[in-house]
Amino acid sequence: MSGGPFRFEVAATDGAARRGRLHTTHGTVDTPAFMPVGTAATVKAMTPDAVRETGAQIVLGNTYHLMLRPGAERIERLGGLHRFMNWAGPILTDSGGFQVMSLTDLRKLDEDGVTFRSHVDGSYHRLTPERSVEIQRCLDADITMAFDECTRFPCTEEEAASSMRLSMRWAARCREAFVERPGYGLFGIVQGSVFPDLRRESAEALIAIGFDGYAVGGLAVGEGQEAMFSTLDATVPALPDDRPRYLMGVGKPSDIVGSVLRGIDMFDCVLPTRSGRTGQAWTWGGPVNLRNARHADDPRPLDPECRCPACRDFSRAYLHHLTRAGEILGVMLLTWHNLTFYQDLMRSLRKAITDGTVHNLAAALAEREAKGDIEPL
Amino acid sequence: MSGGPFRFEVAATDGAARRGRLHTTHGTVDTPAFMPVGTAATVKAMTPDAVRETGAQIVLGNTYHLMLRPGAERIERLGGLHRFMNWAGPILTDSGGFQVMSLTDLRKLDEDGVTFRSHVDGSYHRLTPERSVEIQRCLDADITMAFDECTRFPCTEEEAASSMRLSMRWAARCREAFVERPGYGLFGIVQGSVFPDLRRESAEALIAIGFDGYAVGGLAVGEGQEAMFSTLDATVPALPDDRPRYLMGVGKPSDIVGSVLRGIDMFDCVLPTRSGRTGQAWTWGGPVNLRNARHADDPRPLDPECRCPACRDFSRAYLHHLTRAGEILGVMLLTWHNLTFYQDLMRSLRKAITDGTVHNLAAALAEREAKGDIEPL
Numbered sequence: 001m002s003g004g005p006f007r008f009e010v011a012a013t014d015g016a017a018r019r020g021r022l023h024t025t026h027g028t029v030d031t032p033a034f035m036p037v038g039t040a041a042t043v044k045a046m047t048p049d050a051v052r053e054t055g056a057q058i059v060l061g062n063t064y065h066l067m068l069r070p071g072a073e074r075i076e077r078l079g080g081l082h083r084f085m086n087w088a089g090p091i092l093t094d095s096g097g098f099q100v101m102s103l104t105d106l107r108k109l110d111e112d113g114v115t116f117r118s119h120v121d122g123s124y125h126r127l128t129p130e131r132s133v134e135i136q137r138c139l140d141a142d143i144t145m146a147f148d149e150c151t152r153f154p155c156t157e158e159e160a161a162s163s164m165r166l167s168m169r170w171a172a173r174c175r176e177a178f179v180e181r182p183g184y185g186l187f188g189i190v191q192g193s194v195f196p197d198l199r200r201e202s203a204e205a206l207i208a209i210g211f212d213g214y215a216v217g218g219l220a221v222g223e224g225q226e227a228m229f230s231t232l233d234a235t236v237p238a239l240p241d242d243r244p245r246y247l248m249g250v251g252k253p254s255d256i257v258g259s260v261l262r263g264i265d266m267f268d269c270v271l272p273t274r275s276g277r278t279g280q281a282w283t284w285g286g287p288v289n290l291r292n293a294r295h296a297d298d299p300r301p302l303d304p305e306c307r308c309p310a311c312r313d314f315s316r317a318y319l320h321h322l323t324r325a326g327e328i329l330g331v332m333l334l335t336w337h338n339l340t341f342y343q344d345l346m347r348s349l350r351k352a353i354t355d356g357t358v359h360n361l362a363a364a365l366a367e368r369e370a371k372g373d374i375e376p377l
Numbered sequence: 378m379s380g381g382p383f384r385f386e387v388a389a390t391d392g393a394a395r396r397g398r399l400h401t402t403h404g405t406v407d408t409p410a411f412m413p414v415g416t417a418a419t420v421k422a423m424t425p426d427a428v429r430e431t432g433a434q435i436v437l438g439n440t441y442h443l444m445l446r447p448g449a450e451r452i453e454r455l456g457g458l459h460r461f462m463n464w465a466g467p468i469l470t471d472s473g474g475f476q477v478m479s480l481t482d483l484r485k486l487d488e489d490g491v492t493f494r495s496h497v498d499g500s501y502h503r504l505t506p507e508r509s510v511e512i513q514r515c516l517d518a519d520i521t522m523a524f525d526e527c528t529r530f531p532c533t534e535e536e537a538a539s540s541m542r543l544s545m546r547w548a549a550r551c552r553e554a555f556v557e558r559p560g561y562g563l564f565g566i567v568q569g570s571v572f573p574d575l576r577r578e579s580a581e582a583l584i585a586i587g588f589d590g591y592a593v594g595g596l597a598v599g600e601g602q603e604a605m606f607s608t609l610d611a612t613v614p615a616l617p618d619d620r621p622r623y624l625m626g627v628g629k630p631s632d633i634v635g636s637v638l639r640g641i642d643m644f645d646c647v648l649p650t651r652s653g654r655t656g657q658a659w660t661w662g663g664p665v666n667l668r669n670a671r672h673a674d675d676p677r678p679l680d681p682e683c684r685c686p687a688c689r690d691f692s693r694a695y696l697h698h699l700t701r702a703g704e705i706l707g708v709m710l711l712t713w714h715n716l717t718f719y720q721d722l723m724r725s726l727r728k729a730i731t732d733g734t735v736h737n738l739a740a741a742l743a744e745r746e747a748k749g750d751i752e753p754l
Contacts, residue, residue, distance in 0.1 A: 045705040070698045321447045328422040
């Protein structure tokens with residue numbers, strides 16, 4: 001552990017896109033960064049060594065899942081989440097808000113917080129801004145996220161305003177509850193659905209409270225890429241230049257590229273890991289469905305440009321076989337590949353920003369994805 | 378590939394126990410050896426690199442599963458099973474007999490072979506001694522197993538005799554069909570259930586045909602350890618000293634130790650891999666059920682004497698959490714541990730045979746397992 005201050009520096013810009021470095025207690029993160037999701041203290045089907053080999057520098061943990069099983073205080077007694085899951089690098093934890101809000105029929109919201117029933121055993125639990133921050137401290141998260149209400153989509157402007165303003169009051173309580181420690185940071189979350197004025201109001205409210213980073217929440221909930229990008233266009237300019245910007249729960253490669261062009265620094269998404277469990281691979285030639293029969297006799301690697309074990313050691317025919325047979329090794333290899341692809345994508349974006357060529361890269365990626373030059377045989 | 382002859386040498390003996398070396402096209406196997414089961418061209422939940430790291434030198438593939446999916450001729454076109462699954466070392470394939478015979482309601486046996494329906498898609502297939510040997514050649518198996526009828530248990534002596542004699546006629550047809558290649562071998566399988574006279578008759582019949590190794594089949598089917606050991610006592614002395622002896626489908630650590638003491642050189646069993654998928658670990662202190670609540674707060678490693686990643690990098694509390702949460706990483710780590718334990722057990726047995734201390738080791742292992750000095754807390 002470095003023990004230095006929590007610090008973000010912008011090393012290069014290319015238009016609105018930024019190449020930066022985020023310094024935390026458990027290490028440095030090069031941005032734009034993609035954070036693999038480790039919901040239940042594991043990036044599904046990956047050892048932490050393998051996660052590191054993909055190039056990931058930071059992972060995400062879920063407060064909701066971990067508070068229910070194995071329990072935040074248990075993880076604290078066992079030395080914190082890093083030690084529990086054997087991940088030495090930085091960890092960002094979400095606040096539990098997003099998961100709790102999605103338990104539509106199992107939760108009750110009031111000004112103070114939310115009461116909900118566990119999906120594991122039906123037991124009752126309560127989350128407030130203070131408790132969410134406390135849990136994230138038990139987990140020893142390098143980055144704590146403010147507890148917010150993730151506004152449902154679609155909603156009226158009035159509903160979005162009311163929900164956002166509740167989240168802003170909660171954000172102030174999170175700031176109050178957060179115990180400052182060197183190298184640890186607290187991020188606020190901009191809400192306001194797809195309404196530009198509300199997004200700006202939310203950003204201003206958070207800046208007035210003061211956070212170590214600013215997340216954009218409430219997107220990737222069904223609004224579509226165009227609405228997501230236009231919301232970013234309205235939101236990002238309202239955020240301070242000297243703090244990291246994190247777009248929560250995003251996304252497909254083209255979502256990430258477009259958001260980097262708009263000044264986003266950090267991402268997380270279950271897509272690469274979840275796709276790996278359903279036979280779907282993300283490659284430099286576009287998405288590939290390994291369940292498709294045309295791969296059955298194909299001796300070529302999944303992606304000739306990829307350095308991961310799935311592409312280095314095996315054929316498409318073998319990956320197809322594993323996927324069809326429901327073998328765990330198929331899940332392991334495709335998850336490994338997808339996370340490697342995502343990290344290589346981020347590395348390419350970082351390099352292009354430094355080189356001042358990020359718009360060229362974005363155009364080339366869009367063209368390749370449309371052309372699908374690996375598919376079909 | 379060495380290209381040398383298929384060859385077995387006994388390097389040391391300790392009572393009936395033997396320390397040997399088996400040379401095949403794809404490499405050398407130190408015996409007594411345990412072969413992890415790679416049913417569908419994958420040792421479940423393990424990369425081939427990880428299998429190798431456990432110390433395994435040879436793996437087993439299943440003719441029945443591979444002929445149905447992805448198909449023997451497809452694997453041949455893709456360069457054979459070694460290349461398909463990226464396992465460079467020796468491979469033994471079973472004949473398909475055991476699996477087909479267990480499809481009680483889906484198969485029809487005649488003198489020539491057996492017709493059966495696929496469990497994958499219900500399609501009809503036929504296996505004969507000649508076709509089984511041909512499939513194993515397509516797979517490029519270093520060791521081909523003769524196609525036999527695995528006699529059901531319990532059965533009368535008459536049924537056992539009739540079944541065994543059919544297997545002996547099939548064994549002669551397998552020998553005839555097997556295409557000799559340097560470094561490749563064909564094993565016969567002794568049958569005869571728990572009847573010593575039939576076992577001896579079967580061994581003599583196989584020796585008259587002449588094989589590169591001799592397996593003991595039809596055990597570990599419910600007869601119990603005592604009957605298994607007494608059958609070995611009747612069978613092993615009837616087998617030639619200069620050929621490897623393979624006890625099929627065995628077994629628990631104590632089964633393996635007792636069988637090594639009786640002169641068995643090779644083993645395979647799904648137990649370490651299957652146990653890994655159900656939260657059961659085999660350790661130097663006896664079996665451990667990771668689902669048990671007493672592990673929930675235990676910061677100690679699963680087995681302090683083990684060098685595997687599960688024991689090196691994680692606590693019992695974490696493995697308990699993964700197992701309870703149904704996480705794939707739990708399956709991966711416990712499988713890795715169990716296969717490491719089995720390989721370490723074989724290494725200990727090989728060393729003890731060389732040192733002339735195998736009976737001491739066997740007694741110490743039995744005492745530790747009974748004492749369970751790791752369990753409970």
